[in-house]
Amino acid sequence: MHPSRFCLLALLPLFTGCQLLAPGTPSQPSPAPRLQGEISQAGSQLLFRPCLEQRHFVLSDTANSALLRNSQSLLSDGHSVLFADLRGTLSASAENNHDGALAVSQVYRLQGEGHGCEDANFKQTLLRASGHEPSWSLRVGSQGMVLHRPGQEPLALPYLEEQLPEGRLHLSSEANGQRLGLWLTPQTCRDSMSGAVQHLSAELRLNDQVLRGCGHFGGARQ
Incomplete structure (x- = not known):
């Protein structure tokens, strides 16, 4: 075999390996999980407790969805607890003696009466x-x-x-x-x-x- 042809064949595995290691198309980030639970007032803060849990998370509205304002309005209308169906990210770090924070990115439903955590359907x-x-x-x-x-x-x-x-x-x-x-x-x-x-x-x-x-x-x- 001609020496130059031998060198080219020897380098083929290296080129193939470079292609395999090349970065692919970046994957789309996963959406925040959808959560259902209850919202209540604790001093100046609003807390979210997921259905069937005892943990409480301080609410923050990262989507500017007026969640905090609407929650305050419903709570001041005689409701002590609200049902919320939303999408957001829970942080596990303790904050102000609570179990963490919930950064809300989307609100599906916020209500003081009707179908809530007990909705079997x-x-x-x-x-x-x-x-x-x-x-x-x-x-x-x-x-x-x-x-x-x-x-x-x-x-x-x-x-x-x-x-x-x-x-x-x-x-x-x-x-x-x-x-x-x-x-x-x-x-x-x-x-x-x-x-x-x-x-x-x-x-x-x-x-x-x-x-x-x-x-x-x-x-x-x-």
Whole structure:
């Protein structure tokens, strides 16, 4: 074999090794975990206790979501404890005699009444929406949706989901003589009666009737 050809072949493993060691595309950071729990007041601080736990974490709002202001408003309205469904990062370092801090990056739901830690359907629910005047509530799961209205039997329907620009969603159904469309927009929405805060505004079109309200993702939809 010619000496120069031998040197080139000998260097091939080195070039291959350099390619293997080259840095790849940086991986996307994992989102902060989703957490459910209770918020209470302790002096000038707000504390978060995860469901089924006894640890307490000092709240900080890193997403500028108005969580602290909305919590103070609901607590001053006669509620001693609030339920919160949010996304954030827990720190384990003790702070001010508590178990650490919770840096909140997104709020799904904040309320003084209604479904909380004891909600057995949370993990199977894709989303909920509800409104008033007249009252209505809609629960959506993987097998279909169920519409509840006072004085009427629950209406179970199949549905199609369409994802729209800017994070909006449209759910539609035409079955059992009913025509239903649910439009969801990612913006903070406050319940007109309870004061609860949710991360979606909702518009329900049922046949020729237009109903408005708020909504939030359930545990089956992250």
